[in-house]
Amino acid sequence: MLLDCDTGVDDALALILALRSPELDVLGVTTVSGNCHVDLATRNTLLVLEQLRLPQPPPVARGCDRPLHLPLQTATDVHGRDGLGGITALTGADGRRRYPEPALTPTGATGPEPMVDLARAHGQSLTLLCTGPLTNLATALALDRRAMAGVERVVFMGGAIRVPGNVTPVAEFNIAVDPHAAQAVLDSGLPLVMVPLDVTTRTVLTEAALQAAAARRFGWLSRLVLDLTAGYMAFHREAVGVAGALMHDPLTVGELLAPSLTHKTPLSVGVECEGALTRGMTVADLRSRPTGRRPAPNVEVAMEVEAPRFLDLFLERATG
Ligand code: RIB
Numbered sequence: 001m002l003l004d005c006d007t008g009v010d011d012a013l014a015l016i017l018a019l020r021s022p023e024l025d026v027l028g029v030t031t032v033s034g035n036c037h038v039d040l041a042t043r044n045t046l047l048v049l050e051q052l053r054l055p056q057p058p059p060v061a062r063g064c065d066r067p068l069h070l071p072l073q074t075a076t077d078v079h080g081r082d083g084l085g086g087i088t089a090l091t092g093a094d095g096r097r098r099y100p101e102p103a104l105t106p107t108g109a110t111g112p113e114p115m116v117d118l119a120r121a122h123g124q125s126l127t128l129l130c131t132g133p134l135t136n137l138a139t140a141l142a143l144d145r146r147a148m149a150g151v152e153r154v155v156f157m158g159g160a161i162r163v164p165g166n167v168t169p170v171a172e173f174n175i176a177v178d179p180h181a182a183q184a185v186l187d188s189g190l191p192l193v194m195v196p197l198d199v200t201t202r203t204v205l206t207e208a209a210l211q212a213a214a215a216r217r218f219g220w221l222s223r224l225v226l227d228l229t230a231g232y233m234a235f236h237r238e239a240v241g242v243a244g245a246l247m248h249d250p251l252t253v254g255e256l257l258a259p260s261l262t263h264k265t266p267l268s269v270g271v272e273c274e275g276a277l278t279r280g281m282t283v284a285d286l287r288s289r290p291t292g293r294r295p296a297p298n299v300e301v302a303m304e305v306e307a308p309r310f311l312d313l314f315l316e317r318a319t320g
């Protein structure tokens, strides 16, 4: 798989889950502006990779630094100014940073090329996992549609079908940041699986559950996940009234690890790109129609999730 992310806290948790799951082969990571600027998302990705003490970390390539047509909007209120829930400010008893700047560096390639190169090299055996705005994928499609059309599947976190948005009353953040890119992906004909707020807002990792799991299996990994989620949980408690971390991006990894965790419905989905109140809204045609008169679906949308089973899987892999 290739992980395309705007590393923020839940992207970091998704990266940890993917890299601690032997079923998955993370061939590469591309970063994109979203939660924070792509330079910070790249540093954050490298910092987390370094903390995972991997014998051979996957290459990390810096992707697009702004949406196709809109000015970049970030989410530092949710993910902290460092994009990692403030962990870069943590120090040990010796006054040194608990999570220092990474020695790992990104590859020289930037923009959509790394994604296209992997698609060309791996074709049908490659799954793209997108947990940020879809700017890189849309740009890669414009660069080499044929190569991108050869991938096995694209699983992306984004959208809201029957539930409110999170960054506006109707828009989910990843889509709202770059609605034009999301529309291009939905128009692409690629095999798409969408993991929207409808299911990710049900996967809430509570402080109590994480602390209990960390106490059972304590070590550097549990410490990292506890540190990463502390600020993110505080945000959700104050701003959203949820006593825990919404596991948006890790659930997309769960979709690869155990597709039976969610129930998916083929839907015809479009993106509002202009509306003053509705820009970034994902609009699904839910009208009941006789089979022959339904619009052709362009995406499989996860509308139900076995949240407890997913959270158990996450805690089993991401503590220790
Ligand atoms: O709306 C949630 C999504 O936006 C997540 O991917 C989060 O990391 C942010 O990118």
Ligand code: CA
Residues within 6 Å of the ligand: 005, 006, 007, 008, 010, 011, 034, 035, 131, 132, 249
């Ligand atoms: Ca993200």
